[in-house]
Amino acid sequence: MYQATTRQIVVTVKPAYLEEQSDPPGGRWVWAYQVEIENAGDVAVQLQSRYWQITDAAGHVEEVRGPGVVGEQPVILPGDSFSYTSGCPLPTPSGIMRGSYHMRNDIGETFEVEIPAFSLDLPGDHRTLN
Template identity: 65%
Template sequence: MHDGRAYEAETDGILVKVRPSFLAGQSDPAAGRWVWAYQVEIVNLSAGPVQLVARRWEITDARGHREEVRGPGVVGEQPTIQPGSSYSYASGCPLGTASGSMVGGYSMVDDNGRIFEVAIPAFSLDVPGERRVLN
C-alpha cells in the first residue's frame, strides 16, 4: 500500500518520515473523490523522552483550496516516545482533485515541560501516472 516515496524532516532531534500512497480502490474520480493513505514514523533522536500532544495539518488541493486541521494527538493517541525509539501510525486524506499536498507540525512536550513544534515535511498527493497539477 505505501509504495510512494518517503519525505523527511528533522526538528530538535525528532525525525518525521511520511510515505503517502494513492488508494485507487477507495477513490471515485467520476464523483470527484480521490483518497490517499499516509504512513508516518516519528523517531526520537534526542536524549530525552517527548510526548506528542497535538497536530496541525495544512491540506491543499490542485485548485489551491487550503484546509487546516488541528487536534489533540494522532489517531486518538498522545504517545510518549523514548530516546532511540519511534512511533508509527497510518491515516488518510480525501481530496476533490487528483493531486494536492500536505504539510504540518506536531506539538511536542519534552521531559522538562518545554513545548515545541516539530515539522511534518511537505509531501505530494499524486495519482500514479497522472500529470501533476498543483498551485
C-alpha cells in the first residue's frame, strides 16, 4: 500500500499483478491498481483531471492525461472518500507509476494532489522503485 497526503486529501494506492491477463512470453504484464481518495479536510473537492507518469523497467516513460477517472469527475465531501480500480499493461515485468489529480474545491481554488509513486512488481519479486 502506498499513500500521500496533499492539502488534507489522502490518496492510497494498492497495486496487484493480474496473472490471468498477462502474457509474459508475448511481452505483456498487466497490473490493476485500486485507488482511494479521502477528503480529510473541511471543504468539498471535485476531481477534475488526472496525470500519470508510467515508467517501465527499460526506462521508457509514458504520460497519460485526461478528464476525471474511470469516466467520472467525483465530488468528494469532507469526511467522505471515492474509490476506483483501473489497470496498466507494461512491456516489462516491473515498473513504477506516479502522478497527480487536478482538484477544485468549493471555494473555487484549484490545486494538484499527489498520487504516491508505487511499484509494479511480480509477486514474490523484491519491490524496486525503478
